[in-house]
Amino acid sequence: MVRVAIIGASGYTGVESIDIILRHPSAKLTYLTALPEECGHVADLFGQLSGRVDMMVEPLDVAKLAQAADVALCCLPHKVSMSFVPKLLNAGVKVIDFSADYRIKDVAVYEQFYVPHTDRDNLKHAVYGLPELFREDIKKAKLIANPGCYPTGASLALAPLLKNKLIQTRGIVVSSVTGVSGGGKNPSPNFHFPYMNENLYPYGVGVHRHMPEMEQVASSVAGEPVELLFQPHVGPFDRGILSSVYCEPAGSLTAKQVQELFADFYKDERFVQILSKPPVVKHVAKSNYCHIFATVAKDKVVIFSAIDNLIKGASGQAVQNMNLLFSLPESMGLE
Amino acid sequence: MVRVAIIGASGYTGVESIDIILRHPSAKLTYLTALPEECGHVADLFGQLSGRVDMMVEPLDVAKLAQAADVALCCLPHKVSMSFVPKLLNAGVKVIDFSADYRIKDVAVYEQFYVPHTDRDNLKHAVYGLPELFREDIKKAKLIANPGCYPTGASLALAPLLKNKLIQTRGIVVSSVTGVSGGGKNPSPNFHFPYMNENLYPYGVGVHRHMPEMEQVASSVAGEPVELLFQPHVGPFDRGILSSVYCEPAGSLTAKQVQELFADFYKDERFVQILSKPPVVKHVAKSNYCHIFATVAKDKVVIFSAIDNLIKGASGQAVQNMNLLFSLPESMGLE
Amino acid sequence: MVRVAIIGASGYTGVESIDIILRHPSAKLTYLTALPEECGHVADLFGQLSGRVDMMVEPLDVAKLAQAADVALCCLPHKVSMSFVPKLLNAGVKVIDFSADYRIKDVAVYEQFYVPHTDRDNLKHAVYGLPELFREDIKKAKLIANPGCYPTGASLALAPLLKNKLIQTRGIVVSSVTGVSGGGKNPSPNFHFPYMNENLYPYGVGVHRHMPEMEQVASSVAGEPVELLFQPHVGPFDRGILSSVYCEPAGSLTAKQVQELFADFYKDERFVQILSKPPVVKHVAKSNYCHIFATVAKDKVVIFSAIDNLIKGASGQAVQNMNLLFSLPESMGLE
Amino acid sequence: MVRVAIIGASGYTGVESIDIILRHPSAKLTYLTALPEECGHVADLFGQLSGRVDMMVEPLDVAKLAQAADVALCCLPHKVSMSFVPKLLNAGVKVIDFSADYRIKDVAVYEQFYVPHTDRDNLKHAVYGLPELFREDIKKAKLIANPGCYPTGASLALAPLLKNKLIQTRGIVVSSVTGVSGGGKNPSPNFHFPYMNENLYPYGVGVHRHMPEMEQVASSVAGEPVELLFQPHVGPFDRGILSSVYCEPAGSLTAKQVQELFADFYKDERFVQILSKPPVVKHVAKSNYCHIFATVAKDKVVIFSAIDNLIKGASGQAVQNMNLLFSLPESMGLE
Numbered sequence A, B, C, D: 001m002v003r004v005a006i007i008g009a010s011g012y013t014g015v016e017s018i019d020i021i022l023r024h025p026s027a028k029l030t031y032l033t034a035l036p037e038e039c040g041h042v043a044d045l046f047g048q049l050s051g052r053v054d055m056m057v058e059p060l061d062v063a064k065l066a067q068a069a070d071v072a073l074c075c076l077p078h079k080v081s082m083s084f085v086p087k088l089l090n091a092g093v094k095v096i097d098f099s100a101d102y103r104i105k106d107v108a109v110y111e112q113f114y115v116p117h118t119d120r121d122n123l124k125h126a127v128y129g130l131p132e133l134f135r136e137d138i139k140k141a142k143l144i145a146n147p148g149c150y151p152t153g154a155s156l157a158l159a160p161l162l163k164n165k166l167i168q169t170r171g172i173v174v175s176s177v178t179g180v181s182g183g184g185k186n187p188s189p190n191f192h193f194p195y196m197n198e199n200l201y202p203y204g205v206g207v208h209r210h211m212p213e214m215e216q217v218a219s220s221v222a223g224e225p226v227e228l229l230f231q232p233h234v235g236p237f238d239r240g241i242l243s244s245v246y247c248e249p250a251g252s253l254t255a256k257q258v259q260e261l262f263a264d265f266y267k268d269e270r271f272v273q274i275l276s277k278p279p280v281v282k283h284v285a286k287s288n289y290c291h292i293f294a295t296v297a298k299d300k301v302v303i304f305s306a307i308d309n310l311i312k313g314a315s316g317q318a319v320q321n322m323n324l325l326f327s328l329p330e331s332m333g334l335e
Helices: A012-022 A062-068 A081-090 A107-113 A120-125 A131-139 A149-163 A210-222 A255-265 A311-325 B012-022 B062-068 B081-090 B107-113 B120-125 B131-139 B149-163 B210-222 B255-265 B311-325 C012-022 C062-068 C081-090 C107-113 C120-125 C131-139 C149-163 C210-222 C255-265 C311-325 D012-022 D062-068 D081-090 D107-113 D120-125 D131-139 D149-163 D210-222 D255-265 D311-325
Strands: A002-007 A027-033 A071-074 A094-097 A143-145 A172-178 A228-234 A241-247 A272-274 A290-297 A300-307 B002-007 B027-033 B056-058 B071-074 B094-097 B143-145 B172-178 B228-234 B241-247 B272-274 B290-297 B300-307 C002-007 C027-033 C071-074 C094-097 C143-145 C172-178 C228-234 C241-247 C272-274 C290-297 C300-307 D002-007 D027-033 D071-074 D094-097 D143-145 D172-178 D228-234 D241-247 D272-274 D290-297 D300-307
Touching: A002 A012, A002 A062, A012 A027, A012 A311, A027 A062, A062 A081, A071 A081, A071 A311, A081 A094, A081 A120, A094 A311, A107 A210, A131 A149, A131 A311, A143 A311, A149 A172, A149 A210, A149 A228, A149 A241, A149 A255, A149 A290, A149 A300, A149 A311, A172 D172, A172 D241, A210 A228, A228 D241, A228 D300, A241 D172, A241 D228, A255 A272, A255 A290, A300 A311, A300 D228, B002 B012, B002 B062, B012 B027, B012 B311, B027 B062, B062 B081, B071 B081, B071 B311, B081 B094, B081 B120, B094 B311, B107 B210, B131 B149, B131 B311, B143 B311, B149 B172, B149 B210, B149 B228, B149 B241, B149 B255, B149 B290, B149 B300, B149 B311, B172 C172, B172 C241, B210 B228, B228 C241, B228 C300, B241 C172, B241 C228, B255 B272, B255 B290, B300 B311, B300 C228, C002 C012, C002 C062, C012 C027, C012 C311, C027 C062, C062 C081, C071 C081, C071 C311, C081 C094, C081 C120, C094 C311, C107 C210, C131 C149, C131 C311, C143 C311, C149 C172, C149 C210, C149 C228, C149 C241, C149 C255, C149 C290, C149 C300, C149 C311, C210 C228, C255 C272, C255 C290, C300 C311, D002 D012, D002 D062, D012 D027, D012 D311, D027 D062, D062 D081, D071 D081, D071 D311, D081 D094, D081 D120, D094 D311, D107 D210, D131 D149, D131 D311, D143 D311, D149 D172, D149 D210, D149 D228, D149 D241, D149 D255, D149 D290, D149 D300, D149 D311, D210 D228, D255 D272, D255 D290, D300 D311
Parallel strands: A002 A027, A002 A071, A071 A094, A094 A143, A172 A228, A272 A290, B002 B027, B002 B071, B027 B056, B071 B094, B094 B143, B172 B228, B272 B290, C002 C027, C002 C071, C071 C094, C094 C143, C172 C228, C272 C290, D002 D027, D002 D071, D071 D094, D094 D143, D172 D228, D272 D290
Antiparallel strands: A172 A241, A241 A300, A290 A300, B172 B241, B241 B300, B290 B300, C172 C241, C241 C300, C290 C300, D172 D241, D241 D300, D290 D300
16 A cells, blocks of 8 residues: 655645545555645545545645655645755655656756756656656656646657657647646636636747747657747636647658557557547546547648646646556556 | 716726726716726726727826716725715715615614715715616716615515515525626635636525615515525626525415516516516626516415626616616617 | 446436446446447447447347346436336346436326326335435335435435424425536537526426425425425536525524534435535535535525535436445445 | 618527627618528517517518618528528628628639539629728628638738738648637537537547638738648637637748737727737627737747637628628727
8 A cells, every 4th residue: 555645735736636546446645735824624625525534734744754655746836846855855755746846857948947946966867757658767766757737748649750750840839728727726817717717818928838848758759859839728617638739741641640650659558548530628537548639631740639637637647657656557546 | 978987997897887888879988997006008907998998097086087077987895985985976976886885774784794884974865776666766866876786686576576565575585696707806716717617606694795785675665674585606607697586475376467567567677578488697698687587386486587797787787877867868878 | 246237328327327337346337228329339439438448338138138237227218217127127137217217106296297107016116215314225125216316415405404393394495506417418409508608597497397306205204295396497517406495494493503413414424514614516526425504594494405416416326326235335436 | 771681690690690780870670581490579589689679580581671671691501691692682682691602712612612602603793801801892892701700810810921921821720719609509419518518629620611711811812822721629618719820930030020010910900909918718709809919939920819709700790891881980880
């Protein structure tokens, strides 16, 4: 029985992680932490857990955590995360980190898009936790950088084509729409119901932080530098990301070839389903699945991928990584 | 041409009022005010007005307002409102006040549900601005207390029955569901999209401030004290209030009698439409209409009324009142 | 391992039942049926099950079903249901029926609200499957009438008060709002997105079929005839029912007494959580829980209950019943 | 006073047209038609018009229409439209046609995407009714082909760049999301609320009928053949289209240059507002405005445009065209 701590239990990915671990047959929650002002009994904090779990959320005490848990799901924002992760690792706890702090290998790029990096040592050994692409490395890791939500969907959409050098490595456009839970739990004018409802809008034009993360994964898979434009939008629904990816074929390529390539590339992957028609976001809501449809249209290769941003894009993927870390069946607790 | 000032232009009812006055053939906006930190060009503040109006929103200057405007639509919250209204009246400006400060005639009741009252003099002369019930008084008023959104729908549903003493004056239940714009423009956890979407919940059980307002109007119409339980809920839509009203007949009463009573009572009212089937909120969205269906079911009289909380429940009704005040056709600008 | 057949797998409650059984540790799907034109591979029919189950949906063959399954979840509409249930029972299969055909004990009432009854024999032995109220009978049943969605929430809200004779048995109002999945899977103008979105409306005034079902359960619990008015509404969300119940106390009663009564009445019930504040529909979505808050306001007893109409109001409750039938832990597969 | 007939009054664009004409100071409704089974009193057919208009919807009688009206807004689907339009023109009525029948000048292209064309004569003289690009032709037309909703937003986004030859004429991607009203009034599984809500999905990959229409307008503006990939998606909201357009600059181009170009190009256009930040769909809902933001990101020119699909994308644009046809102020009735 893997003993699991959740750090930052009060946010959306924290609660989602609690929900998954509660249903996991070989893992149990042993320690939940949040900022002091967000502590208390789980059922009082999250009405949807009323009657399901009898635990307190406490302020983080690293020593206590190290005694209680084998692994920490660290659901903190960037910058905060890298101030705690070294202590956890030093205390012998494996860490699956949800922030961006250990995802970007190039410190200069990280610092351009985020803040000065304060834990370069651990960054070197961190493994990017996208199991379908980096499974073997994940199994041996002590620190896993859980991927961003958008990069998860985009990377799974691009990998088969880049790996096989079937598309050009420049001019790629990733145009995505996310549900509002992607914006987190803090109320703001942009996500106030009467503003967000009946609405849809682009944001972060040319500057979204997930763009360099996507480029890093894409380049790693392609074995050469890949440049892409990532354009996020937010739409009036809770959960899910649909990414529509447009790219230029490297040579002649038919829809049939593309479809067979994807079917073959992911044939052993439980959580990636290749469809024969475009995916719909609702079908992956509340699940760890990624649905993909790829084709050729008007001389472009077009790929659509759909995930639940909080599950395959965060907490579900973290548990998938945890299962790999502890030699459990990869899909355990994720059905 | 009636010159109109809007005080508190930055909230939902303020913007809605701007929108209506812009389309009004015999009224024009001459002065817009907001808190200093919410001032600026209208098009920058409210994207939906881009290209439609070239005006600045400024901090309130009573002397300037008095020069510029014949009437002020005062879209301020309670307590703040009664600190400005006396100055406006003294400067010779007619006032249509959206707050609760001049609605409740019994100061003790006001103070129980709100705060200490600081303008009892003007309270005495204020007229409750529900045209269908108090039209003649409105025409002669200097200060109009624009009704609350819930009381508008509930009062129009109850008036024909109470006026004709056809229902018992105790045991009435008003069970309403409002859209989220009723909660105002400030972001809060309760109205954060990922919380409010796919949700519905009751609030203010037994203590909502619109309950005594409803009782006052109902008692005034009935000519005797009326007691009712008002239970509000909020649902995942922008606009509208559906009120489902349940009451006991005073004697024998058929569905047909009830329907004829309503048709007759409102036969000359442009903005109250009596339907032959239950109303749907969407049909009154963005309009000043109130749709009503009344019947008898299982020995109860059941009435449903639907309004747009921001129009008939606020800004539209204010303009209807303004039209009466300035001897314009009552429906002008409200089609 | 309980072998489960699902009859009428293509509707919302059918798919929901598939989803639950797939995660149930001691039950497995062995047979799925639908109308001939709705048959095929599960993953093709229901995109959300892609990769999760490799089964065909076939036209119903009773003999084949009897060989394959110990129990049938019969997700058919009324009238159709009672044409198949006798055959299933004769073939030795236990049946949990989702239709109204075996819920109403008084045939005259059934026939007034539905159609002529064609299986009075089995009706006599059918047990009403609301475990919190009729658990011991359920354990011994061969045919369980799974309750309607609205009656589940309303009955759990009324039972503690009626059982203890603390409210009057006349004049009760049950005012409910359901999500749109309650209307089923068939497209219709009333549930077309551009009509239903940003909307809310009442329907079935005084004539809804769940009203006599509620009265039957309420009368059974009270030990005397109970009369109530049930008024349903539909709102713009997928799942959930909020019932707001208004009734008259039989004598003096405080909010504290009511709250203690409910806490005590349901203290051993896993799936009924008594809250200290009003429930929110979203917190029970996708769960088998019923959240209840009861209090006294303006001399009325007011009770709010929230359930997921497809889970506690249908498929989850059916599995809860199945667990009781087969001596499994009652909450198995429902966390 | 322009006398207006609406043919096909029962669909979404028909009702929207009624609503606009009712508020138009220099136009009045004189004749409304629909299929026989959809006829009746306006208020019974469209609850939102209750009390606003006292007219019947009748089956079409061309002679009667020709007597009653100066212009017909023809809100019929393609194929049906071209079976009536010749008769209307012959009877001396000007026609603004909402279907695709008179939009595509190349009959071969029309027939590839639609059906055999049966009115080539009138097709030759039809004018494409996008006032911002073809105003002078519109003023002199007898038959106006009102543009498709998607092409309206996309064309306004591309025109300044193509006109000035600042982007490459190949490789353009138009990735759009529409609200559900774009799918029309007929219920279907894809737009059933429980399917469409909390959902978003692409459709028509590589084959949408608005793609050749966009290419025709783009080529006409550019003065050379333009090729683009149009990818539509549908999202869970009623109204609006956001188009995100990605293209390659023809030479070096800065964000500032692009923004100045757009501001200049549309400086005299009332209904095209150039923003300094990305548009939000909600701000154009229920209005005839198109909001545009254009910039450069990662070596691509990126343009976002937002319109209301039923107004600027259909009925509002038709009235804008009607105003031009009858020498009325272009924005009359559209504020």
